[in-house]
Amino acid sequence: MPFNSLGLSDPLLKAIEKKGYTTPSPIQEKAIPLILKGRDILASAQTGTGKTAGFTLPMLHRLAAENKWKRRPIRALVLTPTRELASQVADSFRDYGSNLRFKTAVLYGGVSIKTQKDKLRMGVDIVVATPGRLLDHLSQKTVDLSEVEVFVLDEGDRMLDMGFIIDIKRIIKFLPYKRQNLLFSATFPKEIRSLASKL
Ligand code: AMP
Numbered sequence: 001m002p003f004n005s006l007g008l009s010d011p012l013l014k015a016i017e018k019k020g021y022t023t024p025s026p027i028q029e030k031a032i033p034l035i036l037k038g039r040d041i042l043a044s045a046q047t048g049t050g051k052t053a054g055f056t057l058p059m060l061h062r063l064a065a066e067n068k069w070k071r072r073p074i075r076a077l078v079l080t081p082t083r084e085l086a087s088q089v090a091d092s093f094r095d096y097g098s099n100l101r102f103k104t105a106v107l108y109g110g111v112s113i114k115t116q117k118d119k120l121r122m123g124v125d126i127v128v129a130t131p132g133r134l135l136d137h138l139s140q141k142t143v144d145l146s147e148v149e150v151f152v153l154d155e156g157d158r159m160l161d162m163g164f165i166i167d168i169k170r171i172i173k174f175l176p177y178k179r180q181n182l183l184f185s186a187t188f189p190k191e192i193r194s195l196a197s198k199l
Contacts, residue, residue, distance in 0.1 A: 006032045009061050011099035016057070019095065025050035031182075032058045040181040042196050044188065047155075055182050056092045059150050062180075063125065064100050066149075072103065072123030073147035077175070079131055079168060081158040083108040089154065090128040102126055107143075109133040117142045131159070131167035138174055145174040151199075156185035156192045165191060172199070 003016050003024055024032065027045045034041050035058035045051035055078075063075055080086045090106040097104075105119050107129035113136060120142055127134075127143065137143035151172075153159065159168060181199040185192050 001029055007036050007061075008032065008057055009064065011064070012057055012061055012096060015096045015098050016053075018098075021053075025054070027051050028054040028057075031055065035059065035180070035182065036061060038062070038180055040183075040199065042183045042185075044186065045184050046186045051154075051184055052089055052092045053096065055152055055154075055184070056089065056096050059126075059152075059182075060093065060097045060100060060102065062150070063102065072125055074124060074127050074143065074145060075147060076126045076150045076152070077145060077148050078126070078128040078152040078154060079134070079159070079164075079171065080128065080154045081130065081162050081164060083110065083130060085154065086128045086130055090126075093126050093128070104128065107133045107137060109136075113137070113140075131164045131171060134171060135167055138171070145171075146176060148175050148179055150180045150182065151175055152182040152184070153195075153199075154184050156183055156195070157187045157189060160189065160191050165195070168195070 004013055027049045031041055031043055031054040059076055078089050080089055086106050086108050090104050093104040102125040104126040105124040107116050109132050183196050
């Protein structure tokens with residue numbers, strides 16, 4: 001199946017071509033059409049399967065197609081367990097979105113919070129964050145998640161192993177009730193299934 005049969009817009013297909021990808025991976029073939037339809041998904045996918053493009057591409061498509069905003073509210077939130085993964089996901093949004101006008105902020109601990117606050121103040125459309133630093137921003141009211149349209153939990157089982165489940169539940173309370181939820185996990189222990197059913 002070629003990429004152009006999945007329903008992605010031209011700016012995204014051009015970015016895919018620039019990356020040199022010829023065909024979608026199995027997770028991309030399954031996830032992209034469902035995410036484009038606005039469905040929630042619960043996907044079993046490990047790193048290396050192309051899962052990042054599997055959610056970033058259709059998210060960028062929908063955000064661009066439904067852009068009614070003059071100001072820049074945060075419209076998409078991705079939570080990851082580690083800084084490295086947060087950076088990789090943010091890079092994917094920037095790479096695949098190179099022909100669109102979205103701004104992405106990556107928020108994780110161990111680096112200056114002030115630089116992150118400055119970036120947030122200028123307006124960003126997409127936030128990729130680790131839970132602890134995002135909660136710091138929420139408690140200091142430097143981030144507003146009330147307009148989030150798509151929420152992604154990446155590597156859910158690793159989040160659980162790293163003890164982030166309570167933080168995640170706290171963060172979810174800041175999101176609007178009506179939103180699209182995308183949950184990726186390599187395995188599905190009981191806590192992940194229960195979180196998925198609550199989402
Ligand atoms: P991920 O599983 O998201 O960490 O992606 C693993 C690697 O596969 C990354 O380096 C991507 O750039 C690459 N990749 C993603 N989708 C494709 C594709 N359809 N064809 C070839 N490479 C891809």
